[in-house]
Amino acid sequence: MRNANVFNAINYAITDYESASDTIIQQAEQRNSYGVFALPVHGLVEAVQNPAMREATRKAQMIVPDGQPIRWAMNFFHRVGLKDRVYGPTLTLHVLKKANAKELGIFLYGGNTEETLDKFANFIRNTYPNVTICGQYREEKADGNTLSADTINNSGAHIVLVGRGCPRQEIWVANQLDKVNAVMMAVGAAFSFHAGTVKQAPAWMQAAGLEWLFRLLMEPQRLWKRYLLTNGYFIYLFLKEIITPNRREKTVNQ
Template identity: 30%
Template sequence: MESKDRGRPFGAVETIMVGGAQVARLDLEQTARLMIETARGPAPEGAPLFLTSVNGEALARRDADPDFAALIDGADLVNADGQPLVVASRLLARNALPERVATTDLYPLVAGKAEGEGVSFYLLGASEESNRGTFQATKRRFPRLDIRGRCHGFLTGAALERKVEEIDALAPDILWLALGVPREQEFVRHWRHRLRNVKMIKTSGGLFDFMAGAKKRAPLWMQQAGLEWAFRLALEPRRLLRRYATTNPVALMLLMRHTR
């Protein structure tokens, strides 16, 4: 059993090594509850908490890129957003991961709790269409949820700097950051200390595309079997074939060698 304690609110969460990364042994409900409990407290001193997740692609990138590895390893909480990681932990680790914590499943759980607890959101990332669609879908389902603002993820230069200042002034409890890997981790490294009134940043990958209906999720049986990648490949072969052909074998090797 391994744990990390950086003097941060998540320091006591038990972690195990999965594919070389330290991953929290939390299920969806526990993760959502921890986020809400932390969001109800005071803002961390100096910078918001940084929550991220890893799947096979992220594990392969972490192994190949020391800079990216430092970003992942520096997070306050890392979840397993990939069923193969859960399966590997069950086969190879002394204490298996309880379940996959996919951000697309986590988001509505956190939103439902946030609506009742007065925890606020900001939605940053994806295209304008997907960002707007996520805002609308969330408000339809959770009408009393406090969403302080939203913005697409394609700002640069002075416009991005002004947006960061605006978000900090709005002081959302949770900033959902959907820029994709590795842009969202790099955003955290660059802008985290300018967001002192934000309590936590949760990297979110393709969450907004799924929430807005721009992309479809795999059937549940494929998710549980660790085959969601195959479903996505069938939908977007030109974009994903090369990526999966290069990252999946590396991720499998890492899971076999560095899970305990």
């Protein structure tokens, strides 16, 4: 899969929903230990500023451009011609649809609350009846790491959906590579969105790159600092890349 490096920080896959989900299902059927991240602006800034997150992104086999600003940066600096982002919650639905056709097993790890985890599991059972939920697990403490690789491997799961928030979920996935014999997808808000416990932004706001504004309006006290700092830093990185183009890495073929 071809990649494009954004801000000399992350190699993003030049892909779309169909190609990305096909690759995930192929890896899952072979029970390969395979890490997938869906990183928007927040995830990229975390990778720039947080050494543990940066190391995690270097280990992941596929990082998809979750946010419109990431897609814009890839198209602007690398001319890759991406027509859409690859949004984690939507990618999750593509994967579940194909897993349903293949009758694969899914393990759910995360969720903001037990209610969210249960509702997400019920959504999968009702919408994708041929998917087997091999197990579900949620940490008592947000920073806990009590789920063992053996528990997942013994469950028979082909895919692990991880919704623990960035950067915890990405760091966990990276640490489990070569231990968990399944595809591990760090998909964060997909749990809450598909459980119906958090509203998604309208389609027009998503297309315009304004999903952050919708989420900020929904949860201003929790998210104002994140978006103020991360969006501002992303703009700084974008402008810096324009001013110093010699820093830019060429598109990578893999």
